Amino acid sequence: MNNSVAKEKIVSLRKKRSLEDMRFKYYGFTAMCLSLAVLVFLLYTIFSKGYTAFQKTIVLLEVDYNQEVLKLTPDSSDEEMEKGKFFRVKKQAIENFFPDLSKSDIKLVKKLFSINVDKEIKDYFLDNPEVINTKQQIWVTAHSDVDQLLKGNSRRDVPEDRRKLNDIQLSYVDQLVEENRVKQVFNNFFFTKADSRHPEIAGVAGSFMGSLFTLFTVFILSFPIAIGASVYLEEFAPKNRITELIEVNISNLAAVPSIVFGLLGLGVLLNVFGLPRSTPLVGGSVLALMTLPTIIIACRASLKAVPPSIKEGALAVGATKTQAVFHHVVPLALPGTLTGTIIGLAQALGETAPLIMIGMIAFIPNIPTGLTEPSAALPVQIYLWVESAERGFQEKSAAAIMVILIFLFMMNAIAVFLRNRFERKW
Amino acid sequence: MSNSKILANGVDVYYGSKQALFGISMDIKEKEVTALIGPSGCGKSTFLRCINRMNDLIEICKVSGSIKVDNEEIISSSTDVVSLRSKIGMVFQKPNPFPKSIFDNVAYGPTIHGLVESKNDLEEIVHSSLKKAGLFNEVKDRLNEPGTSLSGGQQQRLCIARAIAVNPEIILMDEPCSALDPIATAIIEELIDELRLNYTIVIVTHSMQQAARVSQKTSFFHLGELIETGDTKKIFTNPDNSKTQDYITGRFG
Numbered sequence: 001m002n003n004s005v006a007k008e009k010i011v012s013l014r015k016k017r018s019l020e021d022m023r024f025k026y027y028g029f030t031a032m033c034l035s036l037a038v039l040v041f042l043l044y045t046i047f048s049k050g051y052t053a054f055q056k057t058i059v060l061l062e063v064d065y066n067q068e069v070l071k072l073t074p075d076s077s078d079e080e081m082e083k084g085k086f087f088r089v090k091k092q093a094i095e096n097f098f099p100d101l102s103k104s105d106i107k108l109v110k111k112l113f114s115i116n117v118d119k120e121i122k123d124y125f126l127d128n129p130e131v132i133n134t135k136q137q138i139w140v141t142a143h144s145d146v147d148q149l150l151k152g153n154s155r156r157d158v159p160e161d162r163r164k165l166n167d168i169q170l171s172y173v174d175q176l177v178e179e180n181r182v183k184q185v186f187n188n189f190f191f192t193k194a195d196s197r198h199p200e201i202a203g204v205a206g207s208f209m210g211s212l213f214t215l216f217t218v219f220i221l222s223f224p225i226a227i228g229a230s231v232y233l234e235e236f237a238p239k240n241r242i243t244e245l246i247e248v249n250i251s252n253l254a255a256v257p258s259i260v261f262g263l264l265g266l267g268v269l270l271n272v273f274g275l276p277r278s279t280p281l282v283g284g285s286v287l288a289l290m291t292l293p294t295i296i297i298a299c300r301a302s303l304k305a306v307p308p309s310i311k312e313g314a315l316a317v318g319a320t321k322t323q324a325v326f327h328h329v330v331p332l333a334l335p336g337t338l339t340g341t342i343i344g345l346a347q348a349l350g351e352t353a354p355l356i357m358i359g360m361i362a363f364i365p366n367i368p369t370g371l372t373e374p375s376a377a378l379p380v381q382i383y384l385w386v387e388s389a390e391r392g393f394q395e396k397s398a399a400a401i402m403v404i405l406i407f408l409f410m411m412n413a414i415a416v417f418l419r420n421r422f423e424r425k426w
Numbered sequence: 427m428s429n430s431k432i433l434a435n436g437v438d439v440y441y442g443s444k445q446a447l448f449g450i451s452m453d454i455k456e457k458e459v460t461a462l463i464g465p466s467g468c469g470k471s472t473f474l475r476c477i478n479r480m481n482d483l484i485e486i487c488k489v490s491g492s493i494k495v496d497n498e499e500i501i502s503s504s505t506d507v508v509s510l511r512s513k514i515g516m517v518f519q520k521p522n523p524f525p526k527s528i529f530d531n532v533a534y535g536p537t538i539h540g541l542v543e544s545k546n547d548l549e550e551i552v553h554s555s556l557k558k559a560g561l562f563n564e565v566k567d568r569l570n571e572p573g574t575s576l577s578g579g580q581q582q583r584l585c586i587a588r589a590i591a592v593n594p595e596i597i598l599m600d601e602p603c604s605a606l607d608p609i610a611t612a613i614i615e616e617l618i619d620e621l622r623l624n625y626t627i628v629i630v631t632h633s634m635q636q637a638a639r640v641s642q643k644t645s646f647f648h649l650g651e652l653i654e655t656g657d658t659k660k661i662f663t664n665p666d667n668s669k670t671q672d673y674i675t676g677r678f679g
C-alpha cells in the first residue's frame with residue numbers, strides 16, 4: 001500500500017519535472033525570438049531609411065564654354081585656366097536652362113542645382129580643355145531639395161509655404177523628369193567627401209578617416225600598455241593587498257561612464273597639456289583610457305587560459321621567469337589578447353560622449369590626413385546629422401549608421417577569424 | 427659504493443599553515459634510480475619538487491631544512507634557481523610538450539642557455555637528445571611537426587629528450603607513466619634503465635611494480651613522513667617497518 005503511494009508520487013513528480021523542462025525551453029525560445037525580432041526591425045528601419053543615401057540625383061545641363069565668357073583662349077596655360085570665369089558660364093547655362101525664363105524664375109531655377117555645380121563645370125573643362133568654344137551636355141548634381149523630392153522623401157501635397165520647393169519649382173522638376181533631363185546614379189560623394197552644410201555633397205569620408213586615425217591611436221596606446229599590465233598582474237605581481245586593490249579597481253574602471261573619460265581628456269589633455277582640440281590624437285588617447293580596463297581584463301583571461309604546465313615545462317629546463325612568460329605564455333595567449341583588443345576597439349569606435357567633450361563634434365568640412373588635424377568621427381557625425389534640420393541629412397545619418405555597423409561587423413569578423421585561426425587546443 | 431648526489435636533511439614543507447612534509451632526511455646516490463612511493467597526498471611529489479625548487483611557483487609554499495646537491499645548499503634565497511634547474515631536469519606527470527615543432531621543443535633549452543654556437547651544433551644536440559630518449563627513429567622524418575601531434579608515450583619521451591638536451595646530471599620524474607598505456611610505459615621504463623648509466627634519477631610513482639622494476643633504491647612516504655628508505659629489493663621483500671609491509675602488500679593505500 002505504502003509502496004504504491006510512493007510510486008504514484010514519483011510518477012507525478014516526474015511529469016511535473018518534464019513539464020518544467022518543456023516550459024523553460026519555450027521561455028528561452030520566446031526570448032530569443034523577441035530579441036531577434038527587435039534586431040530585424042532595427043536593421044529594417046535603418047536600411048529602409050538609409051539606402052536612398054547611396055544614390056544622388058543629377059541633372060543634364062547644357063554648358064557653353066565660350067572663350068569670351070570664360071576670358072580664356074585655346075592657348076591658355078594651366079594656371080590661366082584655373083582662373084577661368086566658370087561662374088559666368090554657369091550663370092549663362094542656368095539662364096538658358098529653360099526657354100524664356102524671367103529674372104525671378106532664374107533665381108528659382110538656380111536653387112534646383114547644388115552649390116557644387118560651379119566646381120563640376122570647371123573640373124569638366126580642366127579634364128577636357130579641347131571643349132572650349134563648344135556646347136557640352138554635362139550631368140551635374142541637383143540640389144538636395146530636388147533629390148529628396150524625387151526620392152519621395154519630402155511630400156509635395158503640403159501647402160506651399162511649408163515646402164522647400166514652391167509650385168513653380170515643382171513644375172520645373174516635373175518638366176525635367178518628363179524630358180529625361182534628370183536621373184539617379186550612385187552617390188560617390190557619400191564615400192569621397194567630408195561633412196558639408198549641403199546634404200547633397202556631404203559624405204562620410206572625413207569622419208571615417210577620423211575614426212580610423214582615432215582607432216589607430218587607441219590601438220597604439222592601449223595594446224602595449226594592456227599587455228604589459230596584464231602580464232605583470234598575472235605572472236609577476238606578488239599576491240598582496242595592493243595587487244588585489246589594483247585588480248578590483250581595474251574592474252571598476254571598466255564600468256566608469258565614458259563621459260567621465262571625456263571630462264578627463266578635456267581637463268587634462270586639452271587644458272593642462274594643451275594638446276590640439278578636436279583631433280584624433282586626443283580622441284584616441286581618451287578612448288584608449290576608456291578601453292584599457294576592458295582590454296586588460298580580456299588579456300588576463302587569455303593569459304590565465306594558458307595551461308600552467310607549459311610554463312612549468314619551460315622553467316624546468318632552466319628558463320628564467322621572463323623567458324618562460326614571453327617565449328611561451330604570451331605567444332599562446334596572443335590570439336585571445338588580440339580578440340579582446342579588437343572588441344575593445346569596437347567599443348571605442350561606437351563611443352560618442354567622450355569625443356563630444358574633447359571637441360570632436362566641430363563641423364569639419366575636410367578629410368583629415370593626420371593624427372593632429374581636426375576631424376570628426378563616425379558616431380559624432382551621425383549625431384550631428386540626426387540633429388540637422390535638413391531633410392537630406394536624415395537618409396545620410398541612416399546610411400552612416402550602416403557604414404559604422406559594417407565597420408563593426410568587419411572588426412568582429414576579424415576577431416573571430418583570429419580566434420579560430422590561432423587558438424590552440426590542449 | 428657510489429657517492430651521494432642529493433643529501434636532504436630535515437626538510438619541512440608548509441602549504442600555508444598546513445605542514446606537508448615532516449623532517450625528511452634522505453641520501454640519494456649518484457647514477458642510481460631512486461623511487462619514491464606512498465599513497466596519494468603523502469608528500470612524495472612535494473619532496474621531488476623541492477629538489478629543483480619548482481615549489482617556488484606555489485606562493486604559499488614554505489620550505490625549510492637543507493637539501494644539498496653536490497654538496498651545495500639549494501634551499502636558500504641566494505641559490506641560482508636557473509642554473510640549478512639546468513642541472514636538474516624534470517619530467518612531469520602529464521606530458522607537456524610546448525606547442526611548437528618537435529625540433530624546437532628539444533632545442534629550446536640549449537638555445538636559452540647558450541650551449542650552442544652554430545646551427546649544426548644545435549642539430550647535433552637535438553638529434554643526440556632524441557636518440558638518448560629513444561625517439562629519434564620514430565620522428566626523424568617529421569621534426570618540424572608540432573610536438574603535440576605525437577602520441578602520449580612519444581610526447582613523454584619528447585619531454586625526456588627536452589630535459590636531457592640541457593645536459594643535466596639529475597632527472598626528476600613525477601609519475602611519468604601515469605597518463606600512459608602499458609606499452610608506452612614499458613618503453614619509458616626501459617629508457618629509464620638506460621638513462622641510469624649517465625644520470626641520477628629520482629622517480630615518483632604510484633605503481634609499486636614500476637618501482638620494483640626500475641629502481642635500485644626505494645623510499646616509502648606516508649602522511650608527510652619518510653617511513654623507510656633502502657635497497658629496492660629489501661623494501662619489497664623484507665621491509666623493516668610494518669607500515670611499509672602493509673603498503674607493499676596492498677593492505678592500504
